[in-house]
Amino acid sequence: MATPFEKLKNSLSKTKANLLGRITQAVSQRRLDDDLLDDIEEILIEADVGVAATTRLIGGIREKAAQHKLSEGQEIMALLKEEIQVILSRGGSPLLKDSDPRPVVWLIVGVNGVGKTTAIGKLATRFSSEGKKVIIAACDTFRAAAIEQIAIWAERSNVDIVKSQSGSDPAAVAFDGAKAARARSADLLLVDTAGRLQTKANLMEELKKIKRVVAKALPGAAIYSKLIIDGSTGQNALSQVQVFTDAVGCDGIIVTKLDGTAKGGVVIAVAEQLGVPVDFIGIGEGLDDLQAFDAKQFTEALFS
Numbered sequence: 086m087a088t089p090f091e092k093l094k095n096s097l098s099k100t101k102a103n104l105l106g107r108i109t110q111a112v113s114q115r116r117l118d119d120d121l122l123d124d125i126e127e128i129l130i131e132a133d134v135g136v137a138a139t140t141r142l143i144g145g146i147r148e149k150a151a152q153h154k155l156s157e158g159q160e161i162m163a164l165l166k167e168e169i170q171v172i173l174s175r176g177g178s179p180l181l182k183d184s185d186p187r188p189v190v191w192l193i194v195g196v197n198g199v200g201k202t203t204a205i206g207k208l209a210t211r212f213s214s215e216g217k218k219v220i221i222a223a224c225d226t227f228r229a230a231a232i233e234q235i236a237i238w239a240e241r242s243n244v245d246i247v248k249s250q251s252g253s254d255p256a257a258v259a260f261d262g263a264k265a266a267r268a269r270s271a272d273l274l275l276v277d278t279a280g281r282l283q284t285k286a287n288l289m290e291e292l293k294k295i296k297r298v299v300a301k302a303l304p305g306a307a308i309y310s311k312l313i314i315d316g317s318t319g320q321n322a323l324s325q326v327q328v329f330t331d332a333v334g335c336d337g338i339i340v341t342k343l344d345g346t347a348k349g350g351v352v353i354a355v356a357e358q359l360g361v362p363v364d365f366i367g368i369g370e371g372l373d374d375l376q377a378f379d380a381k382q383f384t385e386a387l388f389s
């Protein structure tokens with residue numbers, strides 16, 4: 086069976102080809118000069134690394150190359166690896182903090198189809214296998230299918246779920262979930278939310294209300310908003326961030342669907358641009374296809 090690292094490496098193979106494959110080609114037999122750095126800049130941007138992170142990477146490489154008087158194009162690779170790891174390392178801890186009172190609440194937010202419900206299933210499995218008591222609140226009441234989907238995940242991961250009929254008030258389900266989490270001494274309440282409503286304003290109002298209601302049911306609780314973004318959409322994923330951040334804040338990011346995409350460079354863009362840690366990455370549809378994000382492993386997987 087593949088180790089988690091091998092799985093990560095396989096998942097990132099297209100991103101690796103798109104990003105490092107092209108750069109490796111570009112640097113071969115070339116001098117390390119402005120021309121080459123321009124070419125690399127272009128490749129990074131095309132590989133969804135984003136302008137901010139690309140600018141920082143090129144700046145860092147330029148500085149170190151001058152410092153160490155490097156002249157061979159190939160010498161860029163080691164510098165690039167180092168600089169990427171620096172950007173990715175600005176993370177936090179994805180684990181449940183011991184200092185937070187129980188239950189801790191994670192509001193799982195993001196647009197429709199990015200992988201919220203799947204991420205909740207995987208998180209529930211992960212934390213309950215670590216001996217934590219997890220409860221899911223099925224607050225995407227928009228469609229009956231959404232409630233069924235999360236109920237199946239709850240069953241698979243063997244955790245409790247609080248749900249209601251489709252069309253019922255999501256905030257009321259969140260309230261019940263919060264009360265149940267307290268009554269059953271849960272460690273973690275995972276709140277599944279809808280990503281699509283008639284209007285964006287409605288959705289944001291709903292998310293704010295869910296957060297308010299949970300805070301009321303659990304005074305003093307640590308409530309974290311975790312934004313899910315779809316890595317396979319590359320840079321486009323970042324356009325959604327602000328509106329969610331404005332509504333309920335953003336304490337952590339989960340980048341999904343990194344398996345099979347060439348646009349995984351977006352993880353570097355996220356780390357540089359958002360100032361919010363990448364907590365987890367999704368690399369498949371299975372129960373154990375959510376990995377705690379590790380900057381060193383991610384960089385190694387790209388470069389090895």
Ligand SMILES: Nc1nc2c(ncn2[C@@H]2O[C@H](COP(=O)(O)OP(=O)(O)O)[C@@H](O)[C@H]2O)c(=O)[nH]1
Nearest residue numbers: 197198199200201202203341342367368369370
């Ligand atoms: N390949 C892959 N598919 C994923 C991943 N995460 C979610 N999906 C798929 O994306 C689709 C939408 O996921 P869902 O959790 O329903 O999204 P939601 O609308 O945000 O709740 C489903 O078909 C999932 O199986 C991932 O990391 N990799």
Ligand SMILES: [Mg+2]
Nearest residue numbers: 201202225231
């Ligand atoms: Mg869903």
